[in-house]
Amino acid sequence: MLAVAALLAGALPASAKHHHHSAAASPTPDEAEDTSGGAPKIGPDGGPLTHAASVVVLDGKTGQVLYQKNSNEHRPAASTQKLLTGLIVAESGSLNQSVTVDVSDTWAEPVKLNIQPGQTYRRCDLLQIMLVHSVNDVARCLARDNAGSIDAFAEKMNQKAEILGMTESHFVNPNGLPIPNQYSTARDMSKVAFAAYHNSLLRSIVCQKEVYFQYSDGHVRKFENTNHVLRSYPLCNGMKTGYTDAAGHCLISSASDGSRDVISVVLGDNGYVWKDSYALLQWGLAGGSTARIGASSSR
Numbered sequence: 001m002l003a004v005a006a007l008l009a010g011a012l013p014a015s016a017k018h019h020h021h022s023a024a025a026s027p028t029p030d031e032a033e034d035t036s037g038g039a040p041k042i043g044p045d046g047g048p049l050t051h052a053a054s055v056v057v058l059d060g061k062t063g064q065v066l067y068q069k070n071s072n073e074h075r076p077a078a079s080t081q082k083l084l085t086g087l088i089v090a091e092s093g094s095l096n097q098s099v100t101v102d103v104s105d106t107w108a109e110p111v112k113l114n115i116q117p118g119q120t121y122r123r124c125d126l127l128q129i130m131l132v133h134s135v136n137d138v139a140r141c142l143a144r145d146n147a148g149s150i151d152a153f154a155e156k157m158n159q160k161a162e163i164l165g166m167t168e169s170h171f172v173n174p175n176g177l178p179i180p181n182q183y184s185t186a187r188d189m190s191k192v193a194f195a196a197y198h199n200s201l202l203r204s205i206v207c208q209k210e211v212y213f214q215y216s217d218g219h220v221r222k223f224e225n226t227n228h229v230l231r232s233y234p235l236c237n238g239m240k241t242g243y244t245d246a247a248g249h250c251l252i253s254s255a256s257d258g259s260r261d262v263i264s265v266v267l268g269d270n271g272y273v274w275k276d277s278y279a280l281l282q283w284g285l286a287g288g289s290t291a292r293i294g295a296s297s298s299r
Contacts, residue, residue, distance in 0.1 A: 004128065036296045040279035048274040048283045053268030055188035055250070060254055063194050066288040067218070070167055071187040075267050078242030078250045079134045080189055083196045085174040086131050089142050090201050094150070095124040099145045108136035109177055115141060117125025119216040121196045131202070132211045133223040134241060139175035164191045178246050186265045191254045193239060193263050201226030228274045229253050229281070236281060239263070249273035255281040262288075270284055 009069055040048035047057070048066035058076040065071075089095075103117040113135040115121070122128035124144065130138040150173060157171040166188035172179045196202045209231055210224045230236045235255040242250035248268040260283030266277050 020058050039175075040283045043284075047192065047288075048276075048279045050266070050280065051269055051272040052266045052276055054266075054282065055276075056186040056190040056265040056281050057288065058190050058194060058263040059284075060194070060197055060256065060263045064193075065187075065190075066262070066284055068187065070086045071190075074168065076176070076178065076182065076244060076247035077184040077189055077267060078244045079159060080135075080240050080242040080250050080265075080267075081157075081171060081176040081184065081192075082130060082134060082174070082242075083189075083202070083240045083252065084160060084171065084192045085139055085143060085153075086127055086202055086205075087192065087196050087199060088153075088156055088160055089123065089127050090144055090199055092146055095122070095127065095201075099123055099126060099141060099225055101141055103152075105141035105144055106137050108140050108175065111135055112137040113213070116216075121216065128205050128208075128211055131205050131225065131240065132208055132225050134226060136177060136294055140173075141172050145172035152205045156188040161188070161192070164195055166191050176242055176244070176247075178244050186267050188251060188280035189267070190263060192266045193254070193265060194237065197254055197261070197263055203238065206240060227251070227253065229277050232274075233278055233281065235285065236278075249286060251277045253277045253281060255285055257285050260285050260287075 018059040043049040053132040054071060054073050054075055055067065056065060056071050058064065059066055097122045101115045101117050102121045105115065106117065113129060115137055124164060126138050126142050128229055129135060130142060137290045143150055147153035147156050153174055154172050161169050161171065169184035169188040171182060181210055208225060210222055212220050212222050214220045226241050230238065232253065235257050237256055239252045239280055248270045250267045251273050253264050261282055264277050264280040264284065266273055
């Protein structure tokens with residue numbers, strides 16, 4: 001996968017070559033922007049205490065599970081599943097080629113980039129803005145361009161999920177908006193997160209704190225990454241946020257201190273998603289504990 005990403009690296013937009021980030025969940029009123037809260041509080045299962053419904057912490061180098069909580073519980077993953085969409089698009093290549101927006105691409109709920117039918121953009125620019133600012137119309141555009149239709153792309157998502165060993169997931173759309181029969185688990189999302197973490201193109205995108213997007217009429221707009229952990233924790237280097245009413249606040253995040261790499265998956269964490277993710281990353285980088293793994297509940 002790294003070899004594939006290396007071949008695609010030349011397609012990376014200029015703005016992606018600066019160290020910046022992205023997300024999709026907004027902070028709730030009762031949660032401060034600052035994620036730092038001292039040393040993580042450790043629960044009876046050996047991992048940090050969190051408010052999340054489901055949690056997984058991985059070793060980012062080996063994929064070993066360091067901690068899990070309700071990791072096999074079926075849940076909506078919201079926009080975190082755009083990591084899978086991005087992985088498929090990145091591995092398909094030809095990222096410098098142009099994509100013409102179709103009217104069906106605009107049939108999405110906010111957050112939207114408000115691209116318009118007939119406009120033309122490079123695939124790599126659309127991939128970058130989708131992962132950094134979590135725009136739903138762009139996810140539809142990339143999916144339709146890649147597979148011919150949203151349904152056909154969903155088939156590709158499920159095929160890729162099977163290859164990655166995501167046995168408890170089923171995907172119906174590329175952006176994670178609510179739809180019947182779409183679900184995943186924290187454990188499964190950790191598998192796509194691990195694959196994305198080892199794709200150098202995606203790594204270079206999700207670490208960006210802001211990007212500049214040029215619309216087809218020439219005007220340029222700055223978009224900030226919505227991942228507040230990325231903005232406030234220097235060791236964080238990505239990855240992807242998500243929020244819907246059904247899913248709650250979700251965040252896949254990663255961090256590295258130069259010797260250790262960790263990936264955290266948090267699903268259904270209302271009010272504390274940033275602080276909980278920070279605590280999990282901090283705990284993982286400190287060595288964590290592989291002796292006591294939190295119970296993985298059934299569906």
